[in-house]
Amino acid sequence: MLTSVDPDLIRVLGDPLRLRIVTLLARETLCTTHLVEETGAKQTNLSNHMKVLREAGVVETEPCGRFTYYKLKPEVLAGLSEQFAALADSARTASENKRACP
Amino acid sequence: MLTSVDPDLIRVLGDPLRLRIVTLLARETLCTTHLVEETGAKQTNLSNHMKVLREAGVVETEPCGRFTYYKLKPEVLAGLSEQFAALADSARTASENKRACP
DNA sequence: CGCTGGTATCAGCGAGCGATGATGTGAAAG
DNA sequence: CTTTCACATCATCGCTCGCTGATACCAGCG
Numbered sequence: 478m479l480t481s482v483d484p485d486l487i488r489v490l491g492d493p494l495r496l497r498i499v500t501l502l503a504r505e506t507l508c509t510t511h512l513v514e515e516t517g518a519k520q521t522n523l524s525n526h527m528k529v530l531r532e533a534g535v536v537e538t539e540p541c542g543r544f545t546y547y548k549l550k551p552e553v554l555a556g557l558s559e560q561f562a563a564l565a566d567s568a569r570t571a572s573e574n575k576r577a578c579p
Numbered sequence: 580m581l582t583s584v585d586p587d588l589i590r591v592l593g594d595p596l597r598l599r600i601v602t603l604l605a606r607e608t609l610c611t612t613h614l615v616e617e618t619g620a621k622q623t624n625l626s627n628h629m630k631v632l633r634e635a636g637v638v639e640t641e642p643c644g645r646f647t648y649y650k651l652k653p654e655v656l657a658g659l660s661e662q663f664a665a666l667a668d669s670a671r672t673a674s675e676n677k678r679a680c681p
Numbered sequence: 682c683g684c685t686g687g688t689a690t691c692a693g694c695g696a697g698c699g700a701t702g703a704t705g706t707g708a709a710a711g
Numbered sequence: 712c713t714t715t716c717a718c719a720t721c722a723t724c725g726c727t728c729g730c731t732g733a734t735a736c737c738a739g740c741g
Contacts, residue, residue, distance in 0.1 A: 481602050484595045491593025492699075493586045500583045503669040506677040509718060522700055524719055543708050543717050544680050554667035558660045565656035567605040575608040578646050594729075611688060624730055626689055645687050645738045682741100689736070698727085705720070711713085 480567045482560045489533040508544040582669045584662045591635040597628050610646040
């Protein structure tokens with residue numbers, strides 16, 4: 478088993494603003510206007526980040542009139558959680574697997 | 580409660596090479612020489628990344644003669660796992676908390 | 682001591698990416 | 712239909728950050 482974490486997914490969440498968006502969306506389903514209010518970022522900037530989050534499969538869009546609501550996909554976060562848990566688990570036994578000095 | 584994840588920590592793990600290092604260290608405790616062999620990166624490059632990981636509290640150093648072994652701190656990964664689990668949990672109920680269109 | 686090998690630090694370069702402004706699209710309101 | 716508003720796309724700028732090379736440091740070994 479190859480305990481690993483998807484690099485692209487973490488890279489996407491590595492941006493502070495995107496992580497903030499994800500944190501906000503974890504509480505409420507919001508549209509771009511709300512996110513502009515909450516984060517203080519410009520609409521264009523947010524739209525770019527939302528595109529990244531969408532393509533990474535982190536969020537889903539739900540059109541509502543002329544508004545676009547964004548909701549998180551909990552499975553993705555749960556998957557990340559499991560992957561990190563597996564890494565942590567593996568790391569606990571790694572202290573003994575010390576490769577010999579060359 | 581403010582379900583959030585440490586942005587700096589994720590940012591550190593957002594780099595592909597650093598994530599690769601963490602994945603490798605999750606199986607074995609290695610020194611820089613080993614990491615150079617495994618990743619193919621230059622020693623200088625790796626040393627820089629190890630410094631970042633060290634300052635982020637992800638790894639610990641353990642000198643062994645003129646070698647320096649790196650080991651993961653499982654608590655950090657476990658903490659990340661919990662934080663993502665909390666986010667996922669919160670996200671599951673967020674679908675209903677839809678803020679009204681302005 | 683001088684030499685060798687493992688590792689850390691520093692300065693500089695360059696690509697990648699986040700932020701911004703202008704513009705396009707599409708749907709409701711009038 | 713025209714206007715307005717929410718949102719997306721595109722091109723561009725600027726800066727961060729990862730990579731590299733030179734160099735310093737430290738620990739063993741002869």
